[in-house]
Amino acid sequence: xxxxxxxxxxxxxxxxxxxxxxxxxxxxxxxxxxxxxxxxxxxxxxxxxxxxxxxxxxxxxxxxxxxxxxxxxxxxxxxxxxxxxxxxxxxxxxxxxxxxxxxxxxxxxxxxxxxxxxxxxxxxxxxxxxxxxxxxxxxxxxxxxxxxxxxxxxxxxxxxxxxxxxxxxxxxxxxxxxxxxxxxxxxxxxxxxxxxxxxxxxxxxxxxxxxxxxxxxxxxxxxxxxxxxxxxxxxxxxxxxxxxxxxxxxxxxxxxxxxxxxxxxxxxxxxxxxxxxxxxxxxxxxxxxxxxxxxx
Amino acid sequence: xxxxxxxxxxxxxxxxxxxxxxxxxxxxxxxxxxxxxxxxxxxxxxxxxxxxxxxxxxxxxxxxxxxxxxxxxxxxxxxxxxxxxxxxxxxxxxxxxxxxxxxxxxxxxxxxxxxxxxxxxxxxxxxxxxxxxxxxxxxxxxxxxxxxxxxxxxxxxxxxxxxxxxxxxxxxxxxxxxxxxxxxxxxxxxxxxxxxxxxxxxxxxxxxxxxxxxxxxxxxxxxxxxxxxxxxxxxxxxxxxxxxxxxxxxxxxxxxxxxxxxxxxxxxxxxxxxxxxxxxxxxxxxxxxxxxxxxxxxxxxxxxxxxxxxxxxxxxxxxxxxxxxxxxxxxxxxxxxxxxxxxxxxxxxxxxxxxxxxxxxxxxxxxxxxxxxx
Numbered sequence: 013x014x015x016x017x018x019x020x021x022x023x024x025x026x027x028x029x030x031x032x033x034x035x036x037x038x039x040x041x042x043x044x045x046x047x048x049x050x051x052x053x054x055x056x057x058x059x060x061x062x063x064x065x066x067x068x069x070x071x072x073x074x075x076x077x078x079x080x081x082x083x084x085x086x087x088x089x090x091x092x093x094x095x096x097x098x099x100x101x102x103x104x105x106x107x108x109x110x111x112x113x114x115x116x117x118x119x120x121x122x123x124x125x126x127x128x129x130x131x132x133x134x135x136x137x138x139x140x141x142x143x144x145x146x147x148x149x150x151x152x153x154x155x156x157x158x159x160x161x162x163x164x165x166x167x168x169x170x171x172x173x174x175x176x177x178x179x180x181x182x183x184x185x186x187x188x189x190x191x192x193x194x195x196x197x198x199x200x201x202x203x204x205x206x207x208x209x210x211x212x213x214x215x216x217x218x219x220x221x222x223x224x225x226x227x228x229x230x231x232x233x234x235x236x237x238x239x240x241x242x243x244x245x246x247x248x249x250x251x252x253x254x255x256x257x258x259x260x261x262x263x264x265x266x267x268x269x270x271x272x273x274x275x276x277x278x279x280x281x282x283x284x285x286x287x288x289x290x291x292x293x294x295x296x297x298x299x300x301x302x303x304x305x306x307x308x
Numbered sequence: 309x310x311x312x313x314x315x316x317x318x319x320x321x322x323x324x325x326x327x328x329x330x331x332x333x334x335x336x337x338x339x340x341x342x343x344x345x346x347x348x349x350x351x352x353x354x355x356x357x358x359x360x361x362x363x364x365x366x367x368x369x370x371x372x373x374x375x376x377x378x379x380x381x382x383x384x385x386x387x388x389x390x391x392x393x394x395x396x397x398x399x400x401x402x403x404x405x406x407x408x409x410x411x412x413x414x415x416x417x418x419x420x421x422x423x424x425x426x427x428x429x430x431x432x433x434x435x436x437x438x439x440x441x442x443x444x445x446x447x448x449x450x451x452x453x454x455x456x457x458x459x460x461x462x463x464x465x466x467x468x469x470x471x472x473x474x475x476x477x478x479x480x481x482x483x484x485x486x487x488x489x490x491x492x493x494x495x496x497x498x499x500x501x502x503x504x505x506x507x508x509x510x511x512x513x514x515x516x517x518x519x520x521x522x523x524x525x526x527x528x529x530x531x532x533x534x535x536x537x538x539x540x541x542x543x544x545x546x547x548x549x550x551x552x553x554x555x556x557x558x559x560x561x562x563x564x565x566x567x568x569x570x571x572x573x574x575x576x577x578x579x580x581x582x583x584x585x586x587x588x589x590x591x592x593x594x595x596x597x598x599x600x601x602x603x604x605x606x607x608x609x610x611x612x613x614x615x616x617x618x619x620x621x622x623x624x625x626x627x628x629x630x631x632x633x634x635x636x637x638x639x640x641x642x643x644x645x646x647x648x649x650x651x652x653x654x655x656x657x658x659x660x661x662x663x664x665x666x667x668x669x670x671x672x673x674x675x676x677x678x679x680x681x682x
Contacts, residue, residue: 202405202407204403204404204405204407205407205409207372207374207394207401207403207407208401208403208407208408208409209409209420210373210374210393210394210395211372211373211394211395211399211400211401211469212395212400212420212421212424212468212469212472213395213396213421213424213425213472214395214424215395218424222420223409226411227409227410227411229411306410306454
């Protein structure tokens with residue numbers, strides 16, 4: 013009985029905060045737009061009992077999902093989101109791995125401070141940090157001023173409102189999510205393994221490829237998923253730093269919702285996005301599971 | 309059949325495989341190795357023995373190439389090894405933690421070094437199989453290190469470090485993680501493998517029993533210096549200092565003043581006690597402070613005073629340590645000095661001849677102990 017109570021709490025939590033909202037969104041995605049509050053129909057009228065429920069069911073249809081396949085905006089936005097998420101993940105890995113490596117190699121008394129510095133940005137609002145990137149990247153921004161005063165460029169670079177700005181924003185924002193799991197894996201790495209590799213004839217570089225990289229693989233995979241999954245649905249960064257040509261599904265979704273007030277189509281977009289995300293989330297879970305088993 | 313005794317260190321023509329020449333290693337202010345000179349010969353099983361922090365691991369890491377000497381040179385087959393990086397040395401090391409690669413199977417772990425040498429695939433396979441047979445690991449080739457026991461892991465580490473057929477194998481506390489019984493079995497296995505492969509082994513250990521069992525010669529170290537290098541028997545029977553005598557095995561140390569007469573020395577050591585008579589090849593000045601060291605098992609314990617023996621003292625049994633096969637008696641002399649004597653328990657415990665508070669005689673011959681200057 014006590015075990016049941018213990019398990020019931022997280023299940024109830026999931027039910028209330030995940031399954032119920034999901035069902036509501038699913039229901040809206042199967043409805044039609046209407047000039048009403050809320051702006052869709054049918055609405056469920058429980059006063060008519062079973063017959064009313066059946067009538068409600070018959071009015072639901074997959075129209076909105078069909079619509080998503082007819083307008084190429086949507087699948088292009090999905091593809092573009094996947095592409096941006098993929099490249100951002102690769103970039104974050106390229107930037108994050110050396111940082112995590114240096115942290116793990118730093119003297120032990122330094123490590124808490126370095127970890128603190130990685131987490132420090134979270135103390136400021138995410139929005140403020142993205143806005144400040146606008147100040148840095150704009151044509152009159154600090155970056156262009158610095159480059160021009162150094163004489164490296166004569167004309168200001170156009171970075172803000174391009175995909176480059178989106179990549180910069182995403183790499184900056186999600187870097188800690190990449191660094192922390194890789195750091196955790198590298199910190200556990202026994203230094204004598206590298207000495208053993210060298211002793212057996214590896215150069216420093218090949219010891220890194222043959223020992224360090226494989227042994228931090230779990231951290232790399234975890235970090236990549238932690239960046240990739242939220243980036244697909246990212247909305248704030250592309251809408252603040254990206255231009256009109258930056259196509260991301262999060263932006264499309266918010267436009268459907270707030271500008272077009274087409275809640276059913278927005279909900280359908282969200283459902284498809286969720287289905288796309290389920291695959292990497294399952295893969296991520298399996299990676300975590302494997303890691304736990306390996307540590308046993 | 310006559311066997312030739314293996315002792316290249318006594319052969320002036322023998323060429324040492326390893327030579328330390330005035331090697332000093334400092335870490336900041338700390339001197340880990342202090343002006344050390346030593347030769348190690350081919351096919352030797354050489355043990356570096358000492359308490360932790362005595363510099364034995366530093367010596368080994370210098371041989372492997374993970375540390376470079378601050379001063380002096382280390383020669384491997386006559387060539388200075390300082391400029392050679394660890395991955396180019398014909399020296400392999402078995403790490404204390406074994407340092408097995410957790411992401412690779414036993415087979416891949418053993419093949420790791422061979423693959424780095426760009427050896428042909430079938431040759432690698434043949435060599436790995438040979439190593440697996442040597443260490444009796446054939447059944448575990450496909451397992452990962454975390455799927456086998458500690459003793460098996462130890463054998464994988466040994467197989468991996470031997471796979472490249474190094475000229476010199478370094479073993480850093482190789483049996484430290486094993487329990488006592490397994491350790492004893494493994495010691496003999498190590499000796500067997502060393503003999504079969506003909507590799508020179510240098511082993512670092514703080515376990516004197518282990519060093520005595522496996523090694524052809526033992527170097528006892530303290531504070532970055534080698535105090536004595538000799539065969540296990542010499543180290544035990546004729547230690548050159550009280551430090552070595554005390555570090556290896558159990559010993560009674562008695563300080564006194566020497567009075568030499570030929571090869572006999574009389575040591576006056578306490579008021580009212582007869583002087584101890586010992587034999588030595590050294591020279592002691594009259595009245596010089598000296599130490600008489602005698603192993604407990606060389607002290608006989610009897611109920612009555614034995615006849616015709618050089619040394620005999622009377623005492624009372626203060627304590628008995630029962631170790632199963634032997635017992636150690638702590639005997640208090642009238643002046644309060646405590647002497648340990650060991651006797652084999654060749655009778656059942658209930659029929660033991662002596663018990664607490666018994667008056668006994670301790671005796672030993674004039675050649676039983678050694679006289680030490682320091």
